Amino acid sequence: xxxxxxGEVPLKSEHDIVLARQLVRRLTQQLGFSIVDQTKMVTASSxxxxxxxxxxxxxxxxxxxxxxxAKQGLELVFIDAGPGIANLELAMTDGWSSGQGxxxxxxxxxxxxxxxxxxSAAGAGTTVTIRRWK
Amino acid sequence: MxxxxxxxxxxxxxxxxxxxxxxxxxxxxxxxLTAAIERHSSKGVLIDISALEMVDSFIGRMISDIxxxxxxxGAETIVTGMQPAVxxxxxxxxxxxxxxxxxxxxxxxxxxxxxxxxxxxxxxxxDGR
Amino acid sequence: xxxxxxxxxxxxxxxxxxxxxxxxxLGRVSAGRGRISSEELAxxxxxxxxxxxQASQHAMGGEISSNEFKEIREFLERVSRSRVQQGFSSxxxxxxxxxxxxxxxxxxxAEAGKDADMxxxxxxxxxxxxxxxxxxxxxxxxRAREEVINRQQQEMLELSTPVVKLWDxxxxxxxxxxxxxARTQIVMESLLQKIVETGxxxxxxxxxxxxxxxxxxxxxxxxxxxxxxxxxxxxIVSGIRPQIAQTIVHLGVDLQGITTKANLADALALxxxxxxxxxxx
Numbered sequence: 034x035x036x037x038x039x040g041e042v043p044l045k046s047e048h049d050i051v052l053a054r055q056l057v058r059r060l061t062q063q064l065g066f067s068i069v070d071q072t073k074m075v076t077a078s079s080x081x082x083x084x085x086x087x088x089x090x091x092x093x094x095x096x097x098x099x100x101x102x103a104k105q106g107l108e109l110v111f112i113d114a115g116p117g118i119a120n121l122e123l124a125m126t127d128g129w130s131s132g133q134g135x136x137x138x139x140x141x142x143x144x145x146x147x148x149x150x151x152x153s154a155a156g157a158g159t160t161v162t163i164r165r166w167k
Numbered sequence: 168m169x170x171x172x173x174x175x176x177x178x179x180x181x182x183x184x185x186x187x188x189x190x191x192x193x194x195x196x197x198x199x200l201t202a203a204i205e206r207h208s209s210k211g212v213l214i215d216i217s218a219l220e221m222v223d224s225f226i227g228r229m230i231s232d233i234x235x236x237x238x239x240x241g242a243e244t245i246v247t248g249m250q251p252a253v254x255x256x257x258x259x260x261x262x263x264x265x266x267x268x269x270x271x272x273x274x275x276x277x278x279x280x281x282x283x284x285x286x287x288x289x290x291x292x293x294d295g296r
Numbered sequence: 297x298x299x300x301x302x303x304x305x306x307x308x309x310x311x312x313x314x315x316x317x318x319x320x321x322l323g324r325v326s327a328g329r330g331r332i333s334s335e336e337l338a339x340x341x342x343x344x345x346x347x348x349x350q351a352s353q354h355a356m357g358g359e360i361s362s363n364e365f366k367e368i369r370e371f372l373e374r375v376s377r378s379r380v381q382q383g384f385s386s387x388x389x390x391x392x393x394x395x396x397x398x399x400x401x402x403x404x405x406a407e408a409g410k411d412a413d414m415x416x417x418x419x420x421x422x423x424x425x426x427x428x429x430x431x432x433x434x435x436x437x438x439r440a441r442e443e444v445i446n447r448q449q450q451e452m453l454e455l456s457t458p459v460v461k462l463w464d465x466x467x468x469x470x471x472x473x474x475x476x477x478a479r480t481q482i483v484m485e486s487l488l489q490k491i492v493e494t495g496x497x498x499x500x501x502x503x504x505x506x507x508x509x510x511x512x513x514x515x516x517x518x519x520x521x522x523x524x525x526x527x528x529x530x531x532i533v534s535g536i537r538p539q540i541a542q543t544i545v546h547l548g549v550d551l552q553g554i555t556t557k558a559n560l561a562d563a564l565a566l567x568x569x570x571x572x573x574x575x576x577x
Contacts, residue, residue: 047189054221055187069485072221072252076260079223103377103440138224141260247528251488254523255481263522270528271495 039097044111046091050082053094057109060096064105066167073145074107074165080142081111081161089113089159099164106147106166112158119155171196173203179211179280180204180242181273185218193229200233204240211280212237215273217248227262234267243283245269247276302418303425306403307349315345317399325395331382340375340392347371348429355421358428369432376436380444386437393430397423450478459490466567467496468560472505480516484523491529498567499524502560504535514549521554530570532556534563 042053057078061071078094085092092113099106118124125140139161143149148164169192174181180203182196200212214230216222222230234244245268249257257263268283270276307314318341319334347368354364372393379389400422408415460468469487473479487499501520506513521531534557536544544551557563568575 047191051187051189058220067485069252069255069481072256073259075221076223076256079221079225080260083223083225103374103443141224141262144259144261145256249527251485251492251523251527254488254526255484255519257526258519258523264526269526271491271497272528275497275528 038099039095041093041095044082044085044092044094044113047086050079050086053082054079056096057107060098060107061165064098064107064167066165070165070167074109074163077142077145077163078109078111080138081109081163084138084161085111085113085115085159089115091115092158099166101166104166106164108148108162108164111161111163114158117155117157117159118151118153121151121153125151169195170199173199175203175207175209176213176277178207178209178284179213179277180207180209181213181215183215183218188226188229190225193225197229197233197236201236201240204237204242209242210284211277212242212244213247213273213276213280214244215247215276216253217250217272219253220250222249222253222257222262224260224262227257227264230264230267243268243280245276245280247271247273301353302404302407302414303352303355303400303422304349306400306407307345307352309407310403311345311349314399314403315342317402318345318396321395321398322392325391331384343371344368344375344396352422352425355425358424360425360428360432368429372429372433373436376433377440380437380440386434386441389437390430390434393426393433397426400426450482459487461494461496462500462564463568463571463573465495465497465571466500466564467491467494467498468500468502468564470502470505470560474508475506475513475516477512477516480513480520484516484520487520488523488527491524491527496529497571498530498532500560500563500567501531501533502535502563503533503540504537504560506535506540509540509543511547511549514544514547514551518552518554521552530555532563532567534558534560 042056043049044053054075057075058071061074066074082094085094090113092111092115095110095112097108097110099108125143139151142161142163146163146165148162150162151159152161153159169186171182171184171186171192174183180200182200186192203209204212212233214233216230219226230246234246237244246264247270249269268279270279315338319338322337322341351360351365351368354362360369375392376389401419404418404422405415408418458470460470462468467487467490469483471483475483487501490496491499501517503509503517509517517533521533524531532555533551536556536558555566557566565575
């Protein structure tokens with residue numbers, strides 16, 4: 034059984050965001066996630082992909098299928114080499130907005146997934162890792 | 168050029184969002200819709216999202232914007248057909264689309280719009296203006 | 297306590313024989329349950345022996361929590377989990393490890409020759425090591441079994457949370473028992489799904505059977521109500537007992553304009569009014 038268990042897609046345009054979330058939909062379906070869990074993961078990926086594009090100047094989304102404690106899951110890593118987030122704590126508070134839109138991106142996405150990890154600093158780009166499992 | 172079609176249903180306009188929206192498409196929809204509201208003096212706009220399997224903050228913002236623009240132009244907006252998984256996810260995201268009317272489907276949406284317009288007309292009559 | 301090297305030596309020199317004898321021993325005690333193929337069993341036991349050889353070089357008392365034992369611990373965890381899936385009992389699973397004692401002790405005796413002291417030490421070390429590994433296997437087995445039970449309970453919950461159609465357009469959900477996060481998710485999903493299926497406008501959440509409402513439960517209720525609203529349905533919460541009303545106010549929970557009624561009957565009357573049905577007596 035040779036199935037790819039990982040990959041990477043670019044996030045350089047709006048169209049890439051659409052493709053990325055269609056990919057996440059396929060992957061979560063493949064893993065047998067419930068509809069709600071699929072939707073949560075797809076929505077989180079849309080938020081984070083958009084962040085990488087709009088705020089990070091473009092980047093990529095890496096994906097990995099993993100098994101942990103006999104549970105199967107999907108890990109997504111959103112990477113950009115943009116200006117980074119100077120105040121992570123502030124950015125993770127509800128209702129914080131960097132000017133565009135409803136500003137739910139990060140804190141909202143965190144509530145949609147099982148594991149959430151963010152690394153960022155001013156001028157150093159941003160990497161957000163999220164995981165969901167069955 | 169891709170455009171989301173706007174259907175005219177009497178005094179209402181119906182927009183059915185079926186495709187994965189990108190910002191160009193969303194902007195074009197806003198332009199087309201505001202123009203259509205003006206052209207037809209529409210009293211109400213129904214945004215049917217029964218085909219959407221995902222609504223993120225971008226689409227949520229777009230819906231809010233359309234609603235706001237419509238209201239300024241004198242048209243009530245109502246969002247119809249949100250799927251359960253989408254509703255659950257939006258709540259978790261923290262997006263509750265406050266102040267935006269919702270209905271289970273287009274038919275009910277139109278009933279709600281008619282009732283709103285009726286009430287609005289009644290108030291105007293009461294004012295004697 | 298001297299770290300053993302005899303166990304490792306024996307495992308290296310007599311691997312094949314030990315494996316064969318272990319398989320015989322297993323055949324004897326398990327009486328061929330047939331839930332696992334002999335190939336799979338042979339594979340698992342072979343892998344265990346390889347890992348044991350490595351690990352036994354560091355054998356010190358019954359201590360297996362250090363990094364040297366990580367691989368073998370993880371291997372046993374995987375085996376445990378698959379045993380749960382395959383329907384074995386916990387002692388059947390532990391027998392896998394303990395049944396290795398006899399072949400190992402026989403091999404040690406042969407290797408130790410005339411040195412009784414060394415033999416005693418080695419046997420003791422081997423016992424402690426295998427006991428610890430066996431215990432680890434059992435613990436993992438139990439944990440994995442609990443996970444299965446929890447999952448089954450979830451599924452049962454799903455099936456047993458009744459959404460009742462009280463009238464055309466009105467659904468009622470009598471909630472019973474404690475409302476935790478997992479439970480509320482399932483309940484919320486099934487209610488929303490039923491709303492779509494029946495095209496109902498109003499959902500009555502009856503919490504008469506919910507013993508306590510704390511901030512978390514209140515949050516869950518709020519989420520359900522908000523999701524219903526987003527879909528275009530209305531929600532009435534009924535069955536709020538005086539104590540719960542007090543708790544809600546004391547906790548400072550803002551019910552954000554949710555309509556509440558003391559009991560289901562009142563909620564139904566209100567719902568009927570809302571959908572335009574008038575009752576004539």
